[in-house]
Amino acid sequence: SLAKIIHNASRRKDKPFVKVNCAALPDNLLESEMFGYVKGAFTGADRDKPGRFQEADGGSIFLDEIGDMPLSLQAKLLRVLEDKEFYPLGGRELCRVDVRIIAATNQIVEELVREKRFREDLFYRLNVMRLELPPLKERRGDLPLLISNFLKKYNITKGAAASRIAEDAMEILLNYQYPGNIRELENIIEHACVLCQGEVIERRHLPLYVQTISSHREGETISRPDVAAGRDQWERQRIVEALQEHRWQRQKAARA
Incomplete structure (x- = not known):
């Protein structure tokens, strides 16, 4: 924090x-x-x-x-x-x-x-030194890294098996409005980690209300540059982590 x-x-x-x-x-x-x-x-x-x-x-x-x-x-x-x-x-x-x-x-x-x-x-x-943080819905470029960090947190603290998120589930997370800000995002990831028994969090592992709201917003997908940049950064981070885990052997990392 x-x-x-x-x-x-x-x-x-x-x-x-x-x-x-x-x-x-x-x-x-x-x-x-x-x-x-x-x-x-x-x-x-x-x-x-x-x-x-x-x-x-x-x-x-x-x-x-x-x-x-x-x-x-x-x-x-x-x-x-x-x-x-x-x-x-x-x-x-x-x-x-x-x-x-x-x-x-x-x-x-x-x-x-x-x-x-x-x-x-x-x-x-x-009110000596005041810092104002905009709501999460106005900082969508932060979403991919926040999601990655929460996944790591539950890997470590609760032994969650999930280590990555399927593309359709990620799209939902990137377009959700988060009225509860970062706490709500963390709760959503924790919920998904509890339901997910494998390595990949899928759409069905997300809370039903998030899936429902997302389906109602089809056609309103947000394609702001900051989201794309954030997602690219997240994907690069995942690639580097996979390479490090497999000692920079690209074929093994690609299979992971």
């Missing part, structure tokens, strides 16, 4: 990189996840537990979907930004931390501020 790239390019690169999805947990669990808790803070808290901020001390913490963070937690986060300290849930002793905070959202934060759903003071504290 871009957040990890920023971390790795900083002086904190040898320190922890911690990610928190602010939209994935209910408010009460998000607070204990971020800031930790002390023994007896709530029923079942039988020991002290450090939060993600303590784990990230000296490094970086990535707050994904920060637009979904409740206002009560935004106040606590603002204190961390300003004073580098906070109270764990149920605690009476301040914890001091030194972390770089990287935040991301797919919402328009200025609108959240106007609607009183996001603190204006927190927005300006976070």
